[in-house]
Amino acid sequence: MSEIRGIYTLWLREVKKFLREKPRLINAICQPLLWLFIFGTGMRFSSGMPGINYQEFIFPGLIVQAMLFTAMFMGVSVIWDREFGFLKEILVSPISRTSVFLGKMLGTSTDVMIQGIIIFPFAYLIGIPVHIFMVLEALPLMILITIGLVCIGLTFASLMKSFEGFGLIQTFINLPMFFLSGALFPLANVPTWLQWASYVNPLTYGVDALRTVMMGDTWVQLFPMSLDIMVLLCFDIIMFVIGKTAFCRVE
């Protein structure tokens, strides 16, 4: 019981902190708009994708991108906690390490979900007919994407000693995972090496699954839905185990 209370406390802290930081929320709303309306409009009218509205095409990709970046950034907040000493207060409490990890993980995941959901209403602006069933189908997929990403963020945070390495995460995790996910361009016509590089990226399956839900018949699925979900599930489980192990080793 005391463990559950501890997890709830840590979850609440993460969410409170996320919602309190106004600049981050403004950013969360505005950045996808830039992608959607400047990048999206530009690409829509210059590169031909017959039969497909490019803005509609990148929309699920942008949700995944926003979640990816938020997950990395919020996960790395563990380093802030360590820098400012608050991590010590948590780690010497009677709450077990596993519960601390769970609290942090669930809290950050909630932040990431909020970030993803913020973008949803923009679908109206580009003419995607959002209805309740689409949202109900998309949300579980987003949760599956979130957990794995958050655990990656927490793993790096546990391994990094200072904030200086964050730039490396940006270059070697965020951008490759984003570019290789099929979020910005379809993977059907690219060279084989790029295709394979994308197929080892779990986000590719997340983007594929979200597109299936949001674009309906205009999207030709890369993989069957069951495979997408299986890959995401494995991604979550593996990253959870790695993240928890790394976090439990933090001194």
Added chain:
Amino acid sequence: MKPIIETFNLKKQFGPYTAVNNISLTINKGEVFALLGPNGAGKTTFLSMLCTILRPTSGTALINGFDISRESAQVRRSIGIVFQDPSVDTDMTSRENLQMHANLYSVPVSEQEERIKQVLELVGLSGRADDFMYTYSGGMRRRLEIARGLLHYPRVLFLDEPTIGLDPRSREHIWDYIRNLRKREDMTIILTTHYMEEADRLCDRIAIIDQGTIVALDTPSVLKQEVGGDIITIRSDKSQVLSDLLIQDNIAGHVSYHNDEIKISVQDANFQFPGIVEYAVNAGIRIDHVTITKPDMNDVFIHYTGKELYHGETPERTGRIAMMKRRRAR
């Protein structure tokens, strides 16, 4: 008196370096106990082991009857900790910081609000409960950390350098709160410090710790007594020569040489001082300046370790002096 903390040959090694070397001591219920020593003496390492943050290399300790190695959860519930470095979440209000702590330590929800009010009152922060921590001064943050350490009714409160980096006024405040706390809350307080004044004024017993071992442990008054009733400080153009001679011929009490000054601890300066002057005159050494004082903790520390607690000195310099002294002692 019942013991609340017992350590048994507690030892911590980092590679080849021994930070804490086989410390065994007993601290009684209700005591205010100080660990006094210079930076790097092993105080924080010793404390970290008691708080179950660090695993001992060998030996163990009992806190409130629980073993620090095998029953860390129970130990953690029995203790409150105020770290040397700040550890509040500055993006939260002080009430939120306290609520988080109460939840992590399973303080019953029904008592939470009342208890938070109590501890805030105790450290004089009642009016600021809903302000964000980043608006607090360093001294106020420290006080909130003390309040937080108390929140879950710990049996033992650890304060690691509670007044480090604070201005004299804030320091006096913290001392008042610690004294107050002792009266109001029935608990044992253990603090580390390198301020002699702090140990002297707050504590029932003091352990002087140097290079991982306890070199002396007693009440402040006994420690001072052991050093001698008076301290004669002599300055001369040949201080070092005189100090060597005094040691060599075993003229009076305990002699130490430091910073061009000779400190001699004697039982009664009124009787022994003339003899020392006579000895110096016979040796052809002129005494420039003399002061006679009652010993303070700094003198105690020099007496036991042969070096001064760092007072605007670099550790290297103190180390060199200690080496010189050891060489001379042979």
